[in-house]
Amino acid sequence: MVDFLQFLLSGITRGSIYGLVGVGFALIFRSSHAINFAQGEFVMIGGMATVFFLTLGLPLVLAAAGAVVAAALIGALLQRLAIAQAKNASVLTIIIITIGAGMMLRGAAEIVMGRNFHSYPAFSGELPVDLLGAKMQSQSLWVVAALVLVTIGIHFFFARTRLGKAVEATFSNRFAATVIGINVPRILIVCFMLSAAIGALGGVVMTPITLTHFELGVPLALKGFCAAIVGGLTSPFGAIIGGLILGLSEAFAGGYISPTYQEAVAFVIIIAMLIFRPQGLFGRRAVERV
Amino acid sequence: MTSDTPRQLIACAVLATALALLPIVAPNPYYLDLATKACLAAVVCIGLNLLSGYAGQLSLGHAAFFGVGAYASAILCAKVGITPVVAMLAGCLISAGIAYVMARTVLRLKGHYLAMATLAFGVIISIVLNREVALTGGPDGMSVPRFNLFGYRTTGVWAGYGLAAVALVLAVRTAIVFVNSRVGRALRAIGDSEVAAEGLGIDIARYKTGVFVISAVFASVAGSIFAHADRFVSPAEAGFMRSVEFVAMIVIGGLGSVAGSIVGATLLTLLPQLLAGFDHYRHFLTGLILILIMIFMPAGIVPTLLASGRALHDRYRPFGRSARSVTGRTSEG
Amino acid sequence: MRSFLKNIGTSVLAATLAAGGLLAATGASAQQRPIRIGAFTATTGGASFLGDPQEKTLRLYVDKINKAGGVLGRKLELFIYDSAGDARQAVTYTRRLIEDNEVDIIIGGSATGESMAVIPIVEEAQIPFISLSGGNVVVEPVRKWVFKTPGSDRMAVSKIYTDMKARGFSKAAVISGDGGFDKSCQKEAVTVAKTMGIAIVADEVYAQADTDMTPQFTRIAGAKPDAIVGCGFGLGGVITVRNHRQITPQIPLYFTHGVGSQQFVEGARGAAENVRITVSPLLVAEQLDDSDPQKKTLLEYTKEYQEKFGEKPAAFGGFSYDALHIALAAMQRAGGTDKAKVRDEIERTKNFIGIDGIFNMSPTDHMGLDFNTAFRLTEIKNNGWHLVK
Incomplete structure (x- = not known):
């Protein structure tokens, strides 16, 4: 029973991390049908920039806020200076631009922060918390809290704000959105900023657990991408649920079956999903353009 | 099947001659090693480009087929003692089988499902290669015997280059014949508009499956030759990052262009070598170069250059514009 | 006609002399040519925690030795590449080091896999290779040109x-x-x-x-x-x-x-x-006890590394310190960079006091560390x- 609880806690923590990474993929795919291969780098920047601001002597709250803002700005720059510049580019061209951007961000982090790993203390103490005999790091609660915050925030954004509704309209029909006066290029920038900020927030809360490193983004992005796929690729909520499903499956498969192939669980789930429910949990069947 | 035009035959001949002359021009075997790797990447890219550039399907796991070919050759030659050519064919069969099953499962669906299936499959393959230490040597990889043909053993970097060059010429030839065949035209129709193609009575799933299997076999052959050329294989060859690199190569070279595949493969093979001296700035510069190419040549290098070349040509010919339209899709070698 | 032949004769003679002079000149420059150290380490990728201090250490000591006048009156020239721990890149870079940079010795291979991948090449090219990887397989069985410094x-x-x-x-x-x-x-x-x-x-x-x-x-x-x-x-x-x-x-x-x-x-x-x-x-x-023979070397390395990079060296950096110094000592004993002689001298390394331990190599042991010091x-x-x- 304690073991079960332990695996559950592990699954929720890693699932929340995957969810926080996956949301950004879904947001960008929703707005531009492109896979943003720089998403993992936004997460990395969240942690790295926090470390950087902390060494400048800023208090943690300001350092974390600064990191999220910095990532959002980088997201806006990426959209404006690179993606928007490639006129009439195909989706594949945009994907390659994001790959290039990911390398540049990794390279920039390598130049500024070196090749070592970095971390900072957990927000509420380093000692593990006892929960009915199972142990968890207190920082896990912060990760889960961030995920809840992002979920509520996204819900509010799409349901209540004009901007959110404009994003929705752009996703449904870009041409119609332009006709009714929505500034589509601005919407795309907003989506990139949001993805980057959410990714960075994930990086800020996970770094005390996972530590950070200039090449941390690549493997994280792969898992986050899987989470988004399981969620249907176009749905931010789907990505969050997808992340939790992946995290829990990995923890239980690793715990009860064998950790040897734990790494493969996420990908087996994707294959199963493609066979049985190809549109993902929350995805709409993609409409093919004629 | 239509016979190919003289132009394309000439293009193949030029390529073959250039590849044959390279060892004479190359200052030392290091350049041949690079050329070998560029040729093999080009073989994978030509296959992948048939899939992405013509049939409009994305694969995020093509390195896995490369890995299957490489490890089939490595394991069958080193542990079972089968002759390399047979091992290579076995690798092709395994790759083709996997591709066929995957395509039948997901290609009836529209959208990026093949990309997801190949991604998942590719990562699983690289995890298996990493974990099955007894068979594959695990993360440390395994050594591969020399290539031999009819008992004639080959040595050194020359042999690897020779095999890779022959494979490249054959791949170019096959791709050109394929693109100009009825199947190729059907594929192009699919790439342009699936609905219209369906209206013309084209069995889309069958054609897509066919081209996916062919592209998997191209990658597998390249993998087998690589295993003998380097005489060593490691699971990184099948990894996700390698798959992404192949996609980057065809997009940068030019989707739907055989020449583009070769240019993209060569460029991205040489780039790390050219930037090797920049130490900490290497990643940053590589990313920057990728972005700049894509901003200024969103259709890829070869289609963009061809288009501007044609535009130049037309400007200086006041009478009679070139009959060919500039679509960014080219099929010549 | 005769004058024409004579002219040709003079030209040929002149050409031969010129060529001979050129050869002599290149011969002389080969004597003066810097000692070329080739290296590949995994400074990025999964093994970057191993490769990064190894690369830094090599750069640090090549600089330092050059400032002190080099070895055998010749400067050192370091050619170093990042293999990212990837066997394929290690193979390409090793070819580049041997064929293009024409190095005299190769140090490298932060990971066991990449070391194994380049063994066929260094054996074929007959160039000494000192691996920085931990796996026993690198030196078991003993291969003529392959050595390693990390303890197993x-x-x-x-x-x-x-x-x-x-x-x-x-x-x-x-x-x-x-x-x-x-x-x-x-x-x-x-x-x-x-x-x-x-x-x-x-x-x-x-x-x-x-x-x-x-x-x-x-x-x-x-x-x-x-x-x-x-x-x-x-x-x-x-x-x-x-x-x-x-x-x-x-x-x-x-x-x-x-x-x-x-x-x-x-x-x-x-x-x-x-x-x-x-x-x-x-x-x-x-x-360590003051009587410990390694103490002085260890403290010096720590101090020099820390001064240059602002952090204490990781244990992995010591692997490349040992490899470089064993190689240079062998060159000194061999009186040059003749590959076969240098190889023989590396094999004869005795009581070399390094970072990772005290090395005693032999034809049957190409690592040379013992259980107590390693x-x-x-x-x-x-x-x-x-x-x-």
Whole structure:
């Protein structure tokens, strides 16, 4: 029973991390049908920039806020200076631009922060918390809290704000959105900023657990991408649920079956999903353009 | 099947001659090693480009087929003692089988499902290669015997280059014949508009499956030759990052262009070598170069250059514009 | 006509003389040519925690030796590439070093896989190669041109098991990553256990990029070992000790040299307390007896590295320090860079006092370290390294 609880806690923590990474993929795919291969780098920047601001002597709250803002700005720059510049580019061209951007961000982090790993203390103490005999790091609660915050925030954004509704309209029909006066290029920038900020927030809360490193983004992005796929690729909520499903499956498969192939669980789930429910949990069947 | 035009035959001949002359021009075997790797990447890219550039399907796991070919050759030659050519064919069969099953499962669906299936499959393959230490040597990889043909053993970097060059010429030839065949035209129709193609009575799933299997076999052959050329294989060859690199190569070279595949493969093979001296700035510069190419040549290098070349040509010919339209899709070698 | 022939004769003569002069000139410049050291390390990618200090160390000492006038009156020239731990890139860079840079010796291969991948090439090209990887397979069987400087995992785990037995432990659990470095150590941990009467009750693996090993530790807790042996390095090592404190703080934890750096202790943020680690004497240099022959070298290296890079060197940096100095000493004894002579002299390395231990190579031992000097058992106390005596 304690073991079960332990695996559950592990699954929720890693699932929340995957969810926080996956949301950004879904947001960008929703707005531009492109896979943003720089998403993992936004997460990395969240942690790295926090470390950087902390060494400048800023208090943690300001350092974390600064990191999220910095990532959002980088997201806006990426959209404006690179993606928007490639006129009439195909989706594949945009994907390659994001790959290039990911390398540049990794390279920039390598130049500024070196090749070592970095971390900072957990927000509420380093000692593990006892929960009915199972142990968890207190920082896990912060990760889960961030995920809840992002979920509520996204819900509010799409349901209540004009901007959110404009994003929705752009996703449904870009041409119609332009006709009714929505500034589509601005919407795309907003989506990139949001993805980057959410990714960075994930990086800020996970770094005390996972530590950070200039090449941390690549493997994280792969898992986050899987989470988004399981969620249907176009749905931010789907990505969050997808992340939790992946995290829990990995923890239980690793715990009860064998950790040897734990790494493969996420990908087996994707294959199963493609066979049985190809549109993902929350995805709409993609409409093919004629 | 239509016979190919003289132009394309000439293009193949030029390529073959250039590849044959390279060892004479190359200052030392290091350049041949690079050329070998560029040729093999080009073989994978030509296959992948048939899939992405013509049939409009994305694969995020093509390195896995490369890995299957490489490890089939490595394991069958080193542990079972089968002759390399047979091992290579076995690798092709395994790759083709996997591709066929995957395509039948997901290609009836529209959208990026093949990309997801190949991604998942590719990562699983690289995890298996990493974990099955007894068979594959695990993360440390395994050594591969020399290539031999009819008992004639080959040595050194020359042999690897020779095999890779022959494979490249054959791949170019096959791709050109394929693109100009009825199947190729059907594929192009699919790439342009699936609905219209369906209206013309084209069995889309069958054609897509066919081209996916062919592209998997191209990658597998390249993998087998690589295993003998380097005489060593490691699971990184099948990894996700390698798959992404192949996609980057065809997009940068030019989707739907055989020449583009070769240019993209060569460029991205040489780039790390050219930037090797920049130490900490290497990643940053590589990313920057990728972005700049894509901003200024969103259709890829070869289609963009061809288009501007044609535009130049037309400007200086006041009478009679070139009959060919500039679509960014080219099929010549 | 005759004058024409005569003219030709003079031209030929002149040409021959010119060519001869040119040859003499190149011959002379070959004497003056810098000694070319070729290297490839995994400064990025999964093994970057190994490769980065190795690269820095090579750059530091090539500079330093050049400032002091070089070796045999010749300057050193370093050609160094980042293989990212990838066998394919290692092969290409090795060809580049041999064929294009025409180096006199190759040092490199942070990971065992990439070292194995280049062995056919260096053997064929007949150039001495000193590997920086831990795996025994690199020098077992002995290959003519291949040497290595890091102590082997077998020594490290033997040392751990000896200490475990002294403390009355008989059941061990092993936790390792899925990379080559971890795998090699895990294999030895399982094999050596049999010969030393230690039972392996759990053998758990995590993916190298994984950031949570609590399921693995929960399984280990269920197997009730007397002690846990960790085989990771870099980030994986830090997360291992942090998860260990979370789930199984009551079970003693041992680690091999993969975590031999001050960054590890800092990253663990307190979780590394009481962990016992077999590591190169580098990390406990101050605590060695003054009579210890290695002490002076160790302190000097630490000081020089710290001055240049602002951080203490990791144990892996010592591997390339030893490789470079063994190679240069061999060149000095050989009186030049003739590859065959240098190879013979490397093989004759005797009583070389290095960072990683005292080297005594022979035709049957191309590593040359012994059990006593190669690894020291240390324990982390108050975020510092303490020699266990």
